[in-house]
Amino acid sequence: MEPDKRDSLIPQESKNYLHTSMVHPLLREWNSVDMFKKSDLIWPIFIHADDENRKQEITLLPENYRIHYDDIVDVLKPLYEKGLRSVMLFAYIPETEKDERGSKALEGPVNKACINIKKELPDLLINCDLCLCPYTSHGHCGVFLENGELDNDETLKILGDIALNLIRDGADIIAPSDCMDCRIGYLKNLFRANKLKTPVMSYGSKFSSGMYGPFRHACGSAPSFGDRKKYQLPLGSKDLALRALERDVEEGADIIMVKPGIFYIDIINEASHRDFKRPICAYQTSGEYAMLYYSAEKGVFDLDAILIENLTAYRRAGCDIILSYFTPRLLDLID
Amino acid sequence: MEPDKRDSLIPQESKNYLHTSMVHPLLREWNSVDMFKKSDLIWPIFIHADDENRKQEITLLPENYRIHYDDIVDVLKPLYEKGLRSVMLFAYIPETEKDERGSKALEGPVNKACINIKKELPDLLINCDLCLCPYTSHGHCGVFLENGELDNDETLKILGDIALNLIRDGADIIAPSDCMDCRIGYLKNLFRANKLKTPVMSYGSKFSSGMYGPFRHACGSAPSFGDRKKYQLPLGSKDLALRALERDVEEGADIIMVKPGIFYIDIINEASHRDFKRPICAYQTSGEYAMLYYSAEKGVFDLDAILIENLTAYRRAGCDIILSYFTPRLLDLID
Amino acid sequence: MEPDKRDSLIPQESKNYLHTSMVHPLLREWNSVDMFKKSDLIWPIFIHADDENRKQEITLLPENYRIHYDDIVDVLKPLYEKGLRSVMLFAYIPETEKDERGSKALEGPVNKACINIKKELPDLLINCDLCLCPYTSHGHCGVFLENGELDNDETLKILGDIALNLIRDGADIIAPSDCMDCRIGYLKNLFRANKLKTPVMSYGSKFSSGMYGPFRHACGSAPSFGDRKKYQLPLGSKDLALRALERDVEEGADIIMVKPGIFYIDIINEASHRDFKRPICAYQTSGEYAMLYYSAEKGVFDLDAILIENLTAYRRAGCDIILSYFTPRLLDLID
Amino acid sequence: MEPDKRDSLIPQESKNYLHTSMVHPLLREWNSVDMFKKSDLIWPIFIHADDENRKQEITLLPENYRIHYDDIVDVLKPLYEKGLRSVMLFAYIPETEKDERGSKALEGPVNKACINIKKELPDLLINCDLCLCPYTSHGHCGVFLENGELDNDETLKILGDIALNLIRDGADIIAPSDCMDCRIGYLKNLFRANKLKTPVMSYGSKFSSGMYGPFRHACGSAPSFGDRKKYQLPLGSKDLALRALERDVEEGADIIMVKPGIFYIDIINEASHRDFKRPICAYQTSGEYAMLYYSAEKGVFDLDAILIENLTAYRRAGCDIILSYFTPRLLDLID
Amino acid sequence: MEPDKRDSLIPQESKNYLHTSMVHPLLREWNSVDMFKKSDLIWPIFIHADDENRKQEITLLPENYRIHYDDIVDVLKPLYEKGLRSVMLFAYIPETEKDERGSKALEGPVNKACINIKKELPDLLINCDLCLCPYTSHGHCGVFLENGELDNDETLKILGDIALNLIRDGADIIAPSDCMDCRIGYLKNLFRANKLKTPVMSYGSKFSSGMYGPFRHACGSAPSFGDRKKYQLPLGSKDLALRALERDVEEGADIIMVKPGIFYIDIINEASHRDFKRPICAYQTSGEYAMLYYSAEKGVFDLDAILIENLTAYRRAGCDIILSYFTPRLLDLID
Amino acid sequence: MEPDKRDSLIPQESKNYLHTSMVHPLLREWNSVDMFKKSDLIWPIFIHADDENRKQEITLLPENYRIHYDDIVDVLKPLYEKGLRSVMLFAYIPETEKDERGSKALEGPVNKACINIKKELPDLLINCDLCLCPYTSHGHCGVFLENGELDNDETLKILGDIALNLIRDGADIIAPSDCMDCRIGYLKNLFRANKLKTPVMSYGSKFSSGMYGPFRHACGSAPSFGDRKKYQLPLGSKDLALRALERDVEEGADIIMVKPGIFYIDIINEASHRDFKRPICAYQTSGEYAMLYYSAEKGVFDLDAILIENLTAYRRAGCDIILSYFTPRLLDLID
Ligand SMILES: [Zn+2]
C-alpha cells in the first residue's frame, strides 16, 4: 500500500484524539476523581477484655492487632493527631463467654471502649458494629427458631437492645452487619421512639464472599455449622444487592455500605448512579488487606502505589467513605 | 421498652423481606448471573523463537511459560480438547533484535505461531496482540518525533503493516493494545481497503496501572525511559475511559476491552449500561493472576473459590468474554 | 453510470460494515446471548389420583401425560439424573369431586405428590400452581358473589389456605395463576405471619390468550360459562400488563412470569428493561408446544432447530427461567 | 388462622386493584392498541414467466400461488377493491436462467409485472424485493471473490443496477433483502445521483432463521452450498440486530423491517423504543403462515382468533406495517 | 385539640427524619461535596508591556493588578510555593497599538510572559486566553465584513494564527473566549495538522452578562459600538447554552467553561448531568469578585465565609476547576 | 500554513453554527425563558407593635422598614394598585416579650396585621412565616429537651397551635421556616383534622447560609448560643437538600421553596427536573438584596440590569414564584 493511500485512511475527527487531554500532569488530575481525604477514612478495630494478653496479633492480618479496651485511647491518640476522625469498633470475646443469644453483647468490651474514647477523644466519631456473631456460641448473626430457621423478628429485638446500650455508652453511629431483613427500619423506629438521633450505617449490600477469612480470625466469628448463604447475598446477584440497598434507604439508613469493596465495585457504581442521596461507604475487607499486603511483599507490585490505585477505583466508582485496615498507613500516605 | 411496644416497631412491608429469595440454592442461582462458558475464555500466550530454551519460566507468573512457536500446537491441542476455543498471542524477542521502529514485528515469532496453529487447529480463534513495545528498543508502544513526542500517525501506519502480515499468516482477530489515538478507525479503514473482514478487538479502556508487572517480564516490554502516562489512561478518570471506548465503538471496533479487570469493574459496568452493542472483554491481568495465586498460597483464601468469585464479578458487571492466565485451570473448573 | 462513479457512492464508515462481527462461529456466539442452562428449566406436570388409569394421554399435548401421584417419583428420577432441577405441579380431578369453592384443593393429588417427591428427591425444587379452576365446578379461577361478580377477597383467603397446606406438604415455591387482584401481597403477608419464607412466583402478566387449549384438556379447567376477560389481560394492553407486573413486584413477588411466551416476547423485553430485580420466567404454553410439534411433523421446520430458535428468543428478550412442556426433550438437547 | 386475622392481611392499596380497568369491553379496548388498518398490509407475491403453468401451487404455503406476470392484474384487482393498497413482488425463474451474478434480475418477470400493474392499478404501491438469490445459480444473495468470500462492493453495484431498472419499470419502493453491508447508503447515494426520490425499505434486522422454508420453495432460492450465517443475523444477537437497524437508519432508510416477526417481537419492541423516526415493518414469514395454518387445521386453536392475537402482538410491540401471506384473508377479517 | 390527638398526627416514616444525618460535623461533611483543592484553581492575570508603570491598579478590581511581563515570574514564584499550579493570561495593550484585525495579538505581552514563565516555572500550567477584543480598535471579538456583520471564518483563521504563536512561546492550553461559531473544531483541526497536542479549553457557555465591568477595565476591551448580543448567549436561554456546550464537546474541546459562574449555576448543574466527560470550569468573574469584596467590606457578610459558601456552590453543582481572582487569598484559605 | 489549507480545517456541520439563532432580538427572546409576572412576586415584610417607633429602619436592608401592624394597609394599598398580589409576614417583638417556648407567637403582631389586611385588601394573598425564632429568648427555631437537643415533636405541636391561630386571623398560606423534621406532614394532618384547607408552603431546602445577616437584624432572631447547623442544611449537601424537598412533597407540601436563591440555583434546577408537580419558590434573601444594592452603588454594575439578570436566572433554572425585598422596585421594572 502506498504511503499517500495510507494517509487518507487516518481518521480526521479531532474529538477522537484524546492524548491532548493527557499531556500534562494537571490535565490528568483535572480529568480524574479526587483521592479520599483523611476524614473520609474509618479504621476498623477489634476490642477485647483479656487483661493477660493486651496486644494480640491477628492471623493473616499483619500490622493489625486486637486491642484491650483500656489501651484503645493510647492507640488512637497519635492517629487522631495525624488526622484520624472515625473508627469502627468490633468485639472479640472468648468462647466461654458466648451463648445462643449472644447475651454478652449487651455489656461487652466495646461498651467499655466507647466510654473510654468519648472521655478522652470526644470529637472522634465512633461507629459500632452491630451483630451477634462475635458473641454467639454458634457463630451465626441471628438467633434460631426451633425448626432451624433464623428468627428474624426476635433477632431484631436483641440487636435493638444492644444498640441502645452502645448509644448510652457513646456510640455515634450504629452499623448493623447482621443482614437480617428490615433491621434498618426497626432500629430507626426504635431510636426515634427513644428520642435518639443516632444515625444508622447500613451494611446494605453484604455478599457471601471468600474475602472474610482474616476477619473471622480477628473476631472469632466463624459459624460453627452451615454457612451464611441464606442471609448474606449470593455472589452473582446484582438484583438482590440493589434490592437490599433500596430497602435500607427506604427504611431510613443514613449511610449505606458495600462489602467487600473489591470484586463489587460494580455495585458501588450502580449505587452511585441511583438517587440514594446518602454517603456510600466501601469496606476494604480483611481479605483485600491481606491480598495486597502479601502480594506486595512477594514483589508483584509496590504496596503504596497499588493501594492508591485501589482507593482511586473506589472513588471513581462513587464511594464517599472507606473502611480500611490500611488507615494508619493512609494517614501518612494521604496529604 | 416493653415487648409489645417493640413488636409495633417492626416494619411490615412484605417486599422488604428478601430472605425468601435466598432460601434455596436454585433460587440463589436464578437471582444470579451465569458463569462464563469455556468458549468465553481467551488464553494469553507468549511466543518466542529461541531454539535453545524452548519452555521459559516467567518471573511472577507461576505455571505460565513462554512457548516456542514450534511447540505451540502441542501445548494447545490438549487444551483444545478440553474446550479451549480462543487464544491471544504476544511476542517475546531478544533485546538484540529490537530497534526504534520495532521492525521485527513484521515477521516475528507470532507470525510463525499463527501459521502453525492454523494448520493444525483451524477452528481455534486466533487473536493477535498488536503493539510495538515488545519489539522496540525503547520499549514504548509507538515511534517518536524528533521533539520526543509520540508520532501518532506514523505509528498507525507501522501497526497497520504489521496487522496485514498477521492476517496473511492466519490471525482471526487483531487486538491493538498500543493506545495510539484513532488506531481502530485506521485499521478498519485499512482492512476494508484490502477487502479483508478481519474483526478488531479494541483495548479501548486501558489504564496506566500497577498490575502489569509480570506481563512486562513475560514480554520484555518495560519502557527504557519515562512512563506511559501520556497514552495509557489516568487511573482516576472514568471520563477518559468512556470517551476512549465511545471513540473506538464509533470507529468500528468489533469487540471492546477493559484492562485491567480488577479495580476497573466499574468501567465494565458503565460500558455494559451504554448502548455499545458489541461484546465486552475483560483482561484479568498478570498482576491479578499473581495476586490471587500468591495470596491463596499464603492461605488468605481458597484459590478456586476466589477465582469463581472474581469471574462472577466480571459477569455481574456485564462482561461477555475474559482474557485470563488461569484459562487452563478454568477449563477444568468450569463444567 | 460509469464504474468509478459507482465506487464513490459506496459508504466509507467502517463501523457500518457489520459482517466482520459475523465471520467466525465464535464471534457470532460472543455477540449472542447464552442458551438456558438445564437448571433454568421448569417442567409442568399434571397430577391425578385415579388408580384405574395411571398414565393418561392429553388431547393435543403429544408425549405429555397426566401422572398419578404415586408414579411421579418414578417419572422424575431419570430426568433428575439428566439435570432436571425444578417442576411445576398442576392438578387434575374428576368433575364429581368439584364444587363451587374448589374445596378439594385443600387436600388434593398435588399435596400427595409433594410429600412423595420431597421424600425421594429432596433437592428438586417444587413449584406448585395455585388456582381454583382445576377444582371448581364452574371452572373459573375465583369464587363468586351473589351478583355474579368475582369475590376477590374471599378468593384470596381460599387461595391462602390452599397455599399453607401445599407448603406444609413440601412446596418450595407457590405460583398463583388465578389473576385475582393483590394476591401476591396477601400471600406474602400470610406467609410472614406464619413465620414462613416460602417464595412466590407471580403469574404477573397473564393474557386472555388462545394458546391455552391443550392445557384446559390437561387440567379439565375450561370455564363452564363466560370467559376470563375480566381477570386475564386484554391481548393488546401493554399498559395493563406492565401495571400488573409492577404491582406484583411492589407487593413482594420473588419471581415474575409472562404467559404465554410467544406473541408476548415484547412484554418480556419490556420487563427486562425495567428495574424489577428478580428473575423473569416465561411460560411456553401448551398451544405453543402443540403448534411447534405439529408444524415440525408437517415439515415446516426441524423441531429441534426451531425449539432452539424459540428459546433463544426468550433469552434474548431477557428471560431467566422457562416453563416448558419440552423439558424432557431439552434435557437431551442442551448440553 | 382466624378469619379476622386474614382480613388484616389483604393489601389496601387502591391503585393495585386492576380489575376495575377490565370490567367493560370498552375499557379493555381503551387500554389496548388498535388493530392494523387494511392500508397497513403488504401482500407478498411471487411472479414467474412460465406460460405453460400459470397458477403454480407452493409447497407448504397453502392458498398461496406463484402468479404469471400477465395474470397479476387480474389477481390484484378484486383485492384492490377490498382495500389492498400495497404488494411486495418476488421473482421465480427456472434454474436454467440462473448464473453466478444473477444477470436475469436486470430484466426478469418482476419488471414485466411492474409495468402491468402500473398501467392498470397506478395507485397500488409496488414494493420490489431486491436480492440476487432468486437469480443466482449458487442461491446466495451476493457474488463471490475468488477466495470464496462475498464481494460486498461488487454486489452493491449489481443490486444498484437492478434497482434502477425496477424503478424505471414502475417500482415505488425498493426493498433490499440481501443483507450486504451498507447497501442502504449505496442505494440512497445512487438514487440521488440519478435524481430519483424512490424510498428504500430496509430489511434491517433479518435473522438467519428456520422460518424461511416455504419461502425458499416459492422463490427457488435455497443456497446450493453453505448457509447465510455470515450475512444474516445470528439468532441470539440483539446487539447486531440493533446495530444493523441503526446503521440502515443512519444511511437513510425510509422504512425499516424486522424479519421474521415471530420470535423477534422483542426486536420490534426495541426498535420502537429507539428514536428511529420512520415506520417499522414486520414480515410475518412463510414459516409463521404455515405454522398457524396447519396448527389451526389440527385443532390447536381457531385460525382467525389466533391470527388477530398474533397481529395484535405486532402492533403492541410497535409495528406500523405488516407483510403477511394472510393478507387476502385479513382483507375480510379486518373491518 | 387534645394532646394525645396531636401525637397521632405526627408522621412515623423514619426515613423522613433527616436530622440524624446532621448531628455530627463529620456526618455533615460526609453528606457534602469536597472543597476545591489548590490545584483546581486558575488565577487570571493581566499582562502589559508598559515599562513606565509596571504595577497597575485596576478599577473595581481591588488587590488585583496588571503586571509587566518581566515581573510576572516574581509575582508567581511565592504563589507557586503556596500551591498555585495554573494561571490564565490576558493581555492589556494601549489604544495606540490596536487596529481593526488585532494584529498586535500575534506578538504581544502575553507571548513574552509565556516565555518568561516557562523558563522559570516549567511545571506551572499556562492557559492563554484567545480573543481579539483586547487588541482590536473596535473592541469586538472578531473582524467584520463590509456589511457590518462578523466574518466568522476569517476570525477563525486569525485566532488560529495567534494560537500557534502562543503555543510556540509556551502556552499549555488555549482558551478561546471569542464566541465565534465552530472555533473549537477549527483550532483542534489546526493543531493536529501541525502535530501539536495542545488542549483547548472552551468558553462554551458565555453569557452576555452585566458581570464583566471590572474585567473590561482590566483588559481595555469594552466594545466601541454596539454590544455582543449576537455572539454572546442571551441571558435567559438554557437551550442555546447547552447547544453551544454540546457543539464544543462534539468538536473536541478538552475542558468546557461556564461564564459567569454566579447566576449560571443551573447551567453548570445541567452540564454536569450531561455525559460530557471532560472537566467543567467556572469563571468567577470580575463582577462577582467586586460584589463579594465590597459587600463584605460593607458588613453584609464575612468575606472568607461567603467565599467558601460560593465555591461550595460551584462544587455542589458539578464544577471541577475554577478561575478566580481570589486565587491568592484561596491559597491561604484552602488547606 | 497556507490560506487554502486553513479553509479545509473549518468545520462544515451546519448544525454547529449557532449565531443564526441569535441575529434578531425576537429570535433571542424566542430562545429564552419569560420574566416573572407581577403576580409571581411575594414581598416579605416585618411587622411590629411598637407604637413609639412606627417606621423602623433595618440595618443593612436599605429602603426596607419594619412596619407597625396598624400601618400595614397604608403601605400595601399603593403597591396593590401597582400589581402586588402577595406578601409574606414576619414578626419583630422586643426581647422582653420573648420566652423559651416563644409563647408570644400565639397572639403577636402578625395576627393583628392579618386581621387588618384581610379587612381592607381581602384579595391580597397572605403568606405567614411560621417559626419560633423571632419569639424565643434563645433565638432558636425549636424548643429543647433537657439534654440540650431539640425536642422535635414538642416543637411541631407548638407550631401547629400558632398556625391554627394565624389561619383563624386571616392567613391564606402557612410557610414553616423552622426546619423541624416532618413539620409538613404534621401541619397537613392537623389542618385536615380541623377541617381546614389552608395550603402549606415548605421552606423545603433551607441552607445554613451566610446570606441571612440583614434578616436577623430585621427579625431580631439571631441565636443566642450555638448555630443552626443541626437543622439547617449543610452548604455542600445537594443530597440532603433533595431528600428534604422530596420528604416535604411526600408529606403534602403545596408549594416548595429553595432558600437562599443565589448560590443555590443548582438546587432550583434539580427540583425543576424532578416530578414535584407543585410551584417552586425562591427566596432572594436579605444578603442578596444588600449585596446587589451596595455593589451597584459602588459602580460594579447597573442595579436594574443586574436585577433582571438575576431574576432571569431564577426563571431559567425553573422557579415559578419569587420572594424578594426588591418587590416594590420590581413592580415598576416589570411591565
Ligand atoms: Zn455477623
Ligand SMILES: [Zn+2]
Ligand atoms: Zn505496547
Ligand SMILES: [Zn+2]
Ligand atoms: Zn385458573
Ligand SMILES: [Zn+2]
Ligand atoms: Zn437473498
Ligand SMILES: [Zn+2]
Ligand atoms: Zn473577546
Ligand SMILES: [Zn+2]
Ligand atoms: Zn426560625
